[in-house]
Structures are given as C-alpha cells and as structure tokens.
Amino acid sequence: MRIESLDHARQLDAADPLAAWRKEFHLPLHEGRESVYFTGNSLGAMPKKVRAYLETELHAWQTYGVEGHFKGEHPWKDYHHLFTHAAARLVGAEPGEVVVMNNLTVNLHLLMASFYRPEGKRNIILCEGGAFPSDQYALETQARWHQLNPDEVVVELVPRAGEHTLRTEDILTKIAELSDRLALVMMGGVNYYTGQFFDLEAITHAAHAVGALAGFDLAHAAGNVPLYLHNWEVDFACWCTYKYLNSGPGGTSGVFVHSKHGDNPNTFRLAGWWGHHEGERFLMKKGFKPMPGAAGWQLSNAQVLSMAAHLASLEIFDAVGMEQLRAKSLKLTAAAEAALMELNTRYPQAGFRLITPQDPQARGCQLSILCGSNGKALFQHLENKGVVADWREPNVIRIAPVPLYNSFEDVWQFASIMEEGLQLLA
Numbered sequence: 328m329r330i331e332s333l334d335h336a337r338q339l340d341a342a343d344p345l346a347a348w349r350k351e352f353h354l355p356l357h358e359g360r361e362s363v364y365f366t367g368n369s370l371g372a373m374p375k376k377v378r379a380y381l382e383t384e385l386h387a388w389q390t391y392g393v394e395g396h397f398k399g400e401h402p403w404k405d406y407h408h409l410f411t412h413a414a415a416r417l418v419g420a421e422p423g424e425v426v427v428m429n430n431l432t433v434n435l436h437l438l439m440a441s442f443y444r445p446e447g448k449r450n451i452i453l454c455e456g457g458a459f460p461s462d463q464y465a466l467e468t469q470a471r472w473h474q475l476n477p478d479e480v481v482v483e484l485v486p487r488a489g490e491h492t493l494r495t496e497d498i499l500t501k502i503a504e505l506s507d508r509l510a511l512v513m514m515g516g517v518n519y520y521t522g523q524f525f526d527l528e529a530i531t532h533a534a535h536a537v538g539a540l541a542g543f544d545l546a547h548a549a550g551n552v553p554l555y556l557h558n559w560e561v562d563f564a565c566w567c568t569y570k571y572l573n574s575g576p577g578g579t580s581g582v583f584v585h586s587k588h589g590d591n592p593n594t595f596r597l598a599g600w601w602g603h604h605e606g607e608r609f610l611m612k613k614g615f616k617p618m619p620g621a622a623g624w625q626l627s628n629a630q631v632l633s634m635a636a637h638l639a640s641l642e643i644f645d646a647v648g649m650e651q652l653r654a655k656s657l658k659l660t661a662a663a664e665a666a667l668m669e670l671n672t673r674y675p676q677a678g679f680r681l682i683t684p685q686d687p688q689a690r691g692c693q694l695s696i697l698c699g700s701n702g703k704a705l706f707q708h709l710e711n712k713g714v715v716a717d718w719r720e721p722n723v724i725r726i727a728p729v730p731l732y733n734s735f736e737d738v739w740q741f742a743s744i745m746e747e748g749l750q751l752l753a
C-alpha cells in the first residue's frame with residue numbers, strides 16, 4: 328500500500344474504523360503539536376482514562392485505608408481478577424490460564440523455575456541469538472542456578488550468513504537435532520531488534536515432538552499480533568504491559584500457563600500467599616495449596632496502583648479486539664514499508680535497508696531500519712523534527728506505527744521528515 332499524498336493519507340484516516348481511538352490517548356507534543364509517536368514498542372502512549380482509574384484507587388485508599396481490600400469499586404483483594412477475561416482474549420487463552428502479576432523478567436524466572444527442570448543430558452535451552460539482554464541474563468543465571476555452564480546449555484540460533492532473521496525451517500531443524508538433549512525452547516515471540524514474529528505454533532509442536540517444552544517472552548507480541556496460545560499448546564508465556572499495552576513505565580506483566588500444567592497441582596512452582604487457595608488465604612495456615620491455573624503462580628498481593636493503569640488500557644484492547652487492530656496494523660505497516668522502500672530507491676547513497684521480514688505474517692507493526700554510517704545523524708534529525716522513534720545499538724532505528732493511535736497521516740509525516748533528513752545528509 329502506497330500513500331500518494333497528504334490528502335490521500337487523510338482520506339485513509341477518514342475511512343479508518345479505528346481512527347477515533349487516537350483521541351483517547353495523550354500523544355507527547357513537539358513544539359506544540361502532536362509528535363509522530365512511533366515508539367509504542369518501547370513505551371506505549373498514555374490512555375487518557377488512566378488518570379481517572381488511578382484516582383479511583385487513590386480515593387479508595389484515602390477513604391477506606393486498609394479496608395480498601397474489601398470495600399470500594401474494586402476491592403483490592405480481588406483486583407487481579409479484573410484482568411482475567413480480557414487478558415485471556417488478548418493472548419488466545421482460557422481464562423484460568425492467565426494472570427497479571429509482577430514484572431516481566433521476574434515472571435520469566437518464576438516460570439522457568441517451573442518449566443526449566445534439567446535432568447541428565449536433557450538440559451539445553453534453545454533461544455534466538457540477540458534476544459533482549461534481560462532474557463539472556465535470565466537464561467544464563469537459570470543455567471548457573473542448576474550448576475550448569477550457560478556456554479554449554481544455552482544454545483543460540485543465529486541467522487544464516489548474510490541474513491538478518493531466522494528461517495522457521497532452521498529453527499525446526501535445530502530442535503530436531505537437539506532432540507533428547509533439549510529441555511526448553513525459550514524465545515521472544517517477536518524479536519525486539521528485527522521485529523520478526525516467529526511461528527510459535529510450529530516451534531511449540533517441534534519442541535513437544537522431541538519431548539521438550541516451549542515458552543515465549545511476548546513483550547513485543549502481546550497487543551501487537553494475534554496470539555492463540557492455548558490452541559498452539561504453548562507451555563508458558565509472559566509479557567510486559569508498558570509497550571503495546573500502554574500501561575505506563577514499569578507496568579505490570581501478564582502470565583500464561585497452559586491448563587495442562589496449571590491445573591496439575593504437582594507442577595512445581597515457587598509459592599507465595601497470593602497463589603494459595605483463595606478460600607483459605609487469610610486462614611494463615613501452613614502448607615501451600617495452589618490455586619488452579621496461572622493464578623497459582625502469584626506470590627504477592629496485587630500492585631494496585633500500577634495495575635489500575637493496565638486496567639484502563641486493557642479495557643480499550645478488549646473493546647477494539649485484536650482482529651480489528653491487526654487489520655489496521657497490516658495496512659499501516661505496509662504503508663510505512665512502501666514509503667521506506669521508495670526512499671531507499673531514491674536515495675541509494677544513504678545505504679539503509681529494512682531488516683524486518685517482508686512477509687506481513689512474520690512481523691507485527693515494527694519496522695527495523697538498518698542504517699548506513701549516517702544512521703545516528705538521521706535518527707537525530709527525526710527526533711529534532713518530532714518523530715519519536717528509537718535507536719538500538721549498533722545501528723538500527725526502530726519505528727512502530729501502532730494501529731490504536733497512529734494514523735496514515737503519521738506515516739506520511741514520518742516519510743516526509745525522513746526524506747528531508749536524507750536530503751540534508753546526502
């Protein structure tokens with residue numbers, strides 16, 4: 328899809344069924360005007376109703392003090408229940424398979440405590456090379472925790488020479504090769520650097536075929552691409568909520584545990600009182616009895632103030648639905664891609680190229696631009712002119728036109744500012 332002119336962009340926006348949602352968000356201003364906010368893959372824009380949702384809980388605290396656990400609009404002792412159905416719909420899960428708690432890396436460790444249980448020669452964790460550093464550190468220290476050498480048991484898949492993304496066939500071949508040495512596949516759902524959306528279903532089935540488990544960090548996938556975790560038989564997953572899910576800095580995290588594990592009380596889990604059987608939680612008795620489902624992985628009482636922001640945002644996702652979001656996302660990203668390809672042809676000396684897969688099914692909304700030597704200057708130009716994108720070392724500009732609040736006019740503005748930068752730097 329190619330945007331021909333500013334008028335054309337505005338016509339596309341006028342015909343966009345999701346266009347009205349933009350005004351439900353605060354978009355940071357640049358010189359008094361809304362910036363082109365293309366960094367929803369890092370920190371999503373603030374939904375306007377977050378303030379009221381926080382205010383509700385502050386009011387409950389002010390009014391009821393400790394009694395707020397049992398009184399008020401959303402008694403805090405049950406706060407995590409408010410997310411169950413919408414979070415399940417978001418990731419294609421059954422309601423009992425999801426819970427909202429803690430932060431992402433914390434949850435990754437908690438889930439690996441359950442699902443990375445090396446035994447004898449079955450001790451390898453397979454992940455994508457260049458995973459987000461927090462995931463790399465988590466895998467490294469999980470290996471050490473089991474007195475294993477991470478250089479031996481954490482196997483990273485890298486793209487073929489001259490390629491930037493992984494081929495599904497290569498992932499599946501590696502899984503088959505590792506066979507009975509493979510304990511766990513733990514990858515990003517969408518890679519943070521390239522924007523590649525992996526074939527989670529095929530990877531999960533391949534892992535199961537050799538007797539291993541499959542779990543995913545969905546930080547860049549939740550709220551970005553359609554997910555069917557239950558049907559794909561994914562064993563576990565977790566995601567943050569501050570990127571595509573707009574729940575504010577340091578926002579809480581979502582967790583998925585497939586019912587085949589979650590409903591089995593013998594699945595090992597690290598425990599805290601919030602995962603204990605709800606009916607007996609306040610009896611203060613010895614002996615951990617887990618709640619069925621993902622809820623049994625909770626440790627602590629809900630971080631209500633931070634979760635209030637997530638509630639506000641998740642309601643928006645639930646009202647719009649991932650299908651509609653994806654439909655717009657495919658168009659918006661295709662329009663940005665077409666504009667970038669055209670600039671690449673017209674300014675070949677700039678030496679940039681897209682490393683995100685061209686196949687729309689193998690990506691979400693993000694496009695990663697691998698820059699030539701003037702990449703930092705180009706990025707600086709975008710920033711100076713009100714495009715909020717991000718720079719990822721060593722040489723990538725990431726842009727994420729998100730369907731909930733970005734417009735075709737944003738894409739047009741971005742491409743014009745990019746062209747201006749390319750001319751200046753030529």
Ligand SMILES: Cc1ncc(COP(=O)(O)O)c(C=O)c1O
Nearest residue numbers: 430431432459461519544546567
């Ligand atoms: C893919 C991925 N994993 C993990 C993290 C770390 O998240 P947290 O700080 O919420 O644990 C991030 C943060 O951006 C991320 O992008």
